[in-house]
Amino acid sequence: xxxxxxxxxxxxxxxxxxxxxxxxxxxxxxxxxxxxxxxxxxxxxxxxxxxxxxxxxxxxxxxxxxxxxxxxxxxxxxxxxxxxxxxxxxxxxxxxxxxxxxxxxxxxxxxxxxxxxxxxxxxxxxxxxxxxxxxxxxxxxxxxxxxxxxxxxxxxxxxxxxxxxxxxxxxxxxxxxxxxxxxxxxxxxxxxxxxxxxxxxxxxxxxxxxxxxxxxxxxxxxxxxxxxxxxxxxxxxxxxxxxxxxxxxxxxxxxxxxxxxxxxxxxxxxxxxxxxxxxxxxxxxxxxxxxxxxxxxxxxxxxxxxxxxxxxxxxxxxxxxxxxxxxxxxxxxxxxxxxxxxxxxxxxxxxxxxxxxxxxxxxxxxxxxxxxxxxxxxxxxxxxxxxxxxxxxxxxxxxxxxxxxxxxxxxxxxxxxxxxxxxxxxxxxxxxxxxxxxxxxxxxxxxxxxxxxxxxxxxxxxxxxxxxxxxxx
Amino acid sequence: xxxxxxxxxxxxxxxxxxxxxxxxxxxxxxxxxxxxxxxxxxxxxxxxxxxxxxxxxxxxxxxxxxxxxxxxxxxxxxxxxxxxxxxxxxxxxxxxxxxxxxxxxxxxxxxxxxxxxxxxxxxxxxxxxxxxxxxxxxxxxxxxxxxxxxxxxxxxxxxxxxxxxxxxxxxxxxxxxxxxxxxxxxxxxxxxxxxxxxxxxxxxxxxxxxxxxxxxxxxxxxxxxxxxxxxxxxxxxxxxxxxxxxxxxxxxxxxxxxxxxx
Numbered sequence: 001x002x003x004x005x006x007x008x009x010x011x012x013x014x015x016x017x018x019x020x021x022x023x024x025x026x027x028x029x030x031x032x033x034x035x036x037x038x039x040x041x042x043x044x045x046x047x048x049x050x051x052x053x054x055x056x057x058x059x060x061x062x063x064x065x066x067x068x069x070x071x072x073x074x075x076x077x078x079x080x081x082x083x084x085x086x087x088x089x090x091x092x093x094x095x096x097x098x099x100x101x102x103x104x105x106x107x108x109x110x111x112x113x114x115x116x117x118x119x120x121x122x123x124x125x126x127x128x129x130x131x132x133x134x135x136x137x138x139x140x141x142x143x144x145x146x147x148x149x150x151x152x153x154x155x156x157x158x159x160x161x162x163x164x165x166x167x168x169x170x171x172x173x174x175x176x177x178x179x180x181x182x183x184x185x186x187x188x189x190x191x192x193x194x195x196x197x198x199x200x201x202x203x204x205x206x207x208x209x210x211x212x213x214x215x216x217x218x219x220x221x222x223x224x225x226x227x228x229x230x231x232x233x234x235x236x237x238x239x240x241x242x243x244x245x246x247x248x249x250x251x252x253x254x255x256x257x258x259x260x261x262x263x264x265x266x267x268x269x270x271x272x273x274x275x276x277x278x279x280x281x282x283x284x285x286x287x288x289x290x291x292x293x294x295x296x297x298x299x300x301x302x303x304x305x306x307x308x309x310x311x312x313x314x315x316x317x318x319x320x321x322x323x324x325x326x327x328x329x330x331x332x333x334x335x336x337x338x339x340x341x342x343x344x345x346x347x348x349x350x351x352x353x354x355x356x357x358x359x360x361x362x363x364x365x366x367x368x369x370x371x372x373x374x375x376x377x378x379x380x381x382x383x384x385x386x387x388x389x390x391x392x393x394x395x396x397x398x399x400x401x402x403x404x405x406x407x408x409x410x411x412x413x414x415x416x417x418x419x420x421x422x423x424x425x426x427x428x429x430x431x432x433x434x435x436x437x438x439x440x441x442x443x444x445x446x447x448x449x450x451x452x453x454x455x456x457x458x459x460x461x462x463x464x465x466x467x468x469x470x471x472x473x
Numbered sequence: 474x475x476x477x478x479x480x481x482x483x484x485x486x487x488x489x490x491x492x493x494x495x496x497x498x499x500x501x502x503x504x505x506x507x508x509x510x511x512x513x514x515x516x517x518x519x520x521x522x523x524x525x526x527x528x529x530x531x532x533x534x535x536x537x538x539x540x541x542x543x544x545x546x547x548x549x550x551x552x553x554x555x556x557x558x559x560x561x562x563x564x565x566x567x568x569x570x571x572x573x574x575x576x577x578x579x580x581x582x583x584x585x586x587x588x589x590x591x592x593x594x595x596x597x598x599x600x601x602x603x604x605x606x607x608x609x610x611x612x613x614x615x616x617x618x619x620x621x622x623x624x625x626x627x628x629x630x631x632x633x634x635x636x637x638x639x640x641x642x643x644x645x646x647x648x649x650x651x652x653x654x655x656x657x658x659x660x661x662x663x664x665x666x667x668x669x670x671x672x673x674x675x676x677x678x679x680x681x682x683x684x685x686x687x688x689x690x691x692x693x694x695x696x697x698x699x700x701x702x703x704x705x706x707x708x709x710x711x712x713x714x715x716x717x718x719x720x721x722x723x724x725x726x727x728x729x730x731x732x733x734x735x
Contacts, residue, residue: 098695100559100599103544105690159598161522176627176663177591202631227594230628230638231604233645234654234661235611236505238620390594392601393638422635446635473637 177229179391179423179472181205181399182384184220191216197417202447205418207403209411209458211378216413221382226397227390228472230423311467313387314400322381322404322463332385379407380414380458391472396427399470404463412457416466418450423473426450430469437466500664505622505655509669510686512655513563513588527559527692528590529602530666533641535609538572542693543685555641557602559692560587567685573612581615583607583670584686589663591627599698603666606643611670621670624654626662 165173172178181203188199191208200206205221310320317323318332380403387398401418405411416437420426426448431439436455441448452466503512517523533555534540540556541548548569560566570581585605593601603625611621623645628634638644648657658664675684 100692100694100698103542103558103691103693106546106688159522159595160525164522165592174592174663176629177593179630227597227601229591229601230630230633231625231643231665232628232634232661233606233643234624234626234658235645235647236622236650236652236654237611237614237647238622238650240618240620390597390600393640421630422633423630425635425637471637473633473635 172225172227177227178225179228179421180223180225181386181418181421181424182221183223184218187220189218189220191218200417200419200449202419203421205382205384205401205416207380207382207414207416209378209380209415210413211411212409215378217378217380219380219382221384221401224384224386224399226386226388226472228392228423230393230473311387311398311400313385313398314465316385318383319385319400319402319465322402322461332383377407378405378409378411380404380411381406382416393472395472397424397470397472399468401466402463403458403466405458405460408460410457410459414454414458416452416454418468420448420450420470422446424470425473427469427471431467433464433466435464500655500659503655504653505624505667506653509565509584509586509667510563512667513565513586516588517563523562523590526562526590528562528587528665529557529559529599529692529694530585530587530605531602531641532556532568532585532605532607534570534607535574535612537574538570538607538612540607541569541571542691543567543569543688544693546685546688557599557694557697559598559694560585561689561691562587562590564689565686566689566691570607570612573616574609576613576616579616580674581612581670582673582675582684583615583668586667586669587665588667589665591665599694604641604643605666605668606641607668607670615670615672618672621668622654623668623670624658624664625666625668626658626664628662 165171172180182205184204184206185201186199188201189204189206189208190198192198197206197208203223206218207221208216208218210216314320316328316332317325318328382401382403385400385402387400388395391397399418401416403414403416426441431450431452433439433452433454437452438455440451440453442451450468454464458464500512503515505512532540536554538554539551540554541551542556542558543566554572556568558566565584565586567582567584570583571579573579573581587603591598591601591603605623605625611623614621625643634644646657646661648654655664655667
């Protein structure tokens with residue numbers, strides 16, 4: 001073989017090795033870099049087949065829901081006098097409470113008793129430096145020495161990072177610590193001609209309705225998240241070997257010696273093995289299908305219109321009357337986003353500086369709200385709020401669904417469907433509706449689907465309220 | 474040439490497998506058999522809001538037992554069967570468990586390594602501690618000379634078991650002998666703490682502090698903090714900082730019906 005051919009072959013071999021080794025090295029070395037290797041992305045990225053979760057009304061348990069006697073919704077609140085400015089007070093201290101104490105350690109621990117690793121003052125972080133006012137104004141609460149509202153009586157236990165989360169990620173973060181319910185996960189909920197609902201994923205809350213021109217439309221609610229982490233464990237028990245010994249025979253003593261013995265005998269009998277002519281066996285069941293049908297739920301549920309009035313977390317015009325008031329936007333955002341607005345150490349505030357108060361817009365929200373100029377279209381708005389932003393295992397959460405016909409034509413066959421996440425357990429007989437509806441429950445192997453079929457059509461501007469209670473598993 | 478083609482083919486088949494596994498597992502290079510503190514320190518190297526944060530951990534034992542945390546070279550006197558403390562990530566904390574049923578006078582010294590933290594709402598950190606349960610069975614295993622490793626993880630809510638939890642009892646899964654519990658926990662959720670328990674007793678090296686892992690600092694809760702509920706509604710506006718020595722301009726809050734809404 002000539003010299004140039006040898007060189008070319010050698011070069012080709014080296015090139016192949018580089019092509020093979022480079023990706024392997026990249027994957028192996030990324031762990032050592034400060035680069036999060038696992039993408040922390042909440043659910044919603046993967047597309048699911050629309051045939052995954054069909055919901056057949058015939059398999060559901062039916063409960064007739066009668067509306068309570070018509071009660072006029074409470075009128076608008078009377079004008080309150082201008083409240084006096086209230087000084088910020090620290091969080092209330094419970095009698096007999098002993099605050100935690102720091103038990104010092106031996107040695108130096110960065111961030112605790114030694115200087116933490118910090119950026120130099122000249123580093124740009126996008127945040128104003130303490131004591132400086134880069135154009136935020138004199139009344140800006142994020143700069144200046146004034147401390148923000150304290151959520152705990154123990155300053156020792158405050159998070160020094162104050163609600164940090166990676167940039168560009170969708171809230172809530174981290175998603176494994178939250179239970180979310182609402183919205184349409186993959187935006188693929190469809191209603192077939194035979195009224196089957198497909199694409200209903202766990203955590204979805206949608207409403208479908210029929211329009212006058214014969215269309216069936218789907219409207220999704222906002223997503224409500226509750227901080228409720230749950231833990232489990234993986235265990236391994238090892239029994240280490242503490243002693244190992246080997247025993248072997250030192251020798252064998254045979255006092256008797258066998259002499260040669262030989263005997264020849266002709267076989268007199270022989271056993272002829274019979275060949276199996278048939279082999280009967282029973283195939284055990286290796287797989288079986290078990291369909292657990294839903295248990296029939298008997299009982300007539302009489303909807304009690306807002307038992308004893310509206311609940312504390314429903315003190316909004318948006319929920320009580322379906323009227324969107326801009327002054328309630330901040331509170332509504334807090335309720336609909338629930339735990340999202342609790343991320344940071346800053347409270348929801350309205351700063352008035354002689355101008356109209358407006359809420360700062362954020363791009364990271366679990367829900368999106370659009371305002372349309374409607375011209376001859378049918379629209380159903382459905383809003384979901386939770387009674388609490390965080391819950392421990394075993395606590396109860398009240399969900400409220402407010403739906404309104406905000407289009408300009410009557411809509412019918414309004415059906416509200418809520419597919420509960422496996423972490424939420426529906427409390428039996430806890431649901432109620434202000435409009436006449438047929439309530440059904442469908443039990444899936446791991447989840448539960450709640451369904452309200454509103455009996456009467458919804459006129460333009462008409463709305464209703466649905467409530468139900470869940471227990472956090 | 475054929476051998477190189479075979480090598481390229483094998484590498485092409487392995488690369489997507491390793492990528493898929495990397496997307497699922499966070500502790501790809503770590504195992505639960507690592508020395509205590511190793512996994513936590515590796516987590517600190519990854520950055521993020523972990524250094525200096527005291528993650529609340531609640532250790533609960535069987536009824537009648539006492540659990541004490543290491544403090545200043547010794548163990549605090551206590552009569553409670555639980556311990557609630559804020560622990561640093563990457564550090565190892567030694568505990569002392571006494572009063573085990575049918576084993577009076579015997580002691581077990583487990584260790585806890587916190588490898589990740591939670592991100593609770595402000596002021597609610599102590600209400601959502603990492604729960605670690607010491608069962609009577611595991612304590613007896615430790616007294617018999619066995620080595621128990623328990624990796625606590627946060628369950629993924631979308632794939633969670635639809636079954637009620639009964640705190641302080643903690644659900645656990647046992648892995649086979651050849652499987653690593655940290656990798657198993659990584660597949661099921663996000664590991665946050667590792668409990669190691671054996672029959673090791675304080676030895677002469679106790680004096681050096683090695684048995685206590687140099688007594689790292691922690692925030693001790695004598696009692697569980699009260700659930701201080703956040704006030705509903707919009708918070709009162711904050712008073713602005715002093716305007717260069719001038720009197721602050723107090724702005725009264727306007728009610729909703731007087732706010733201009735275009």
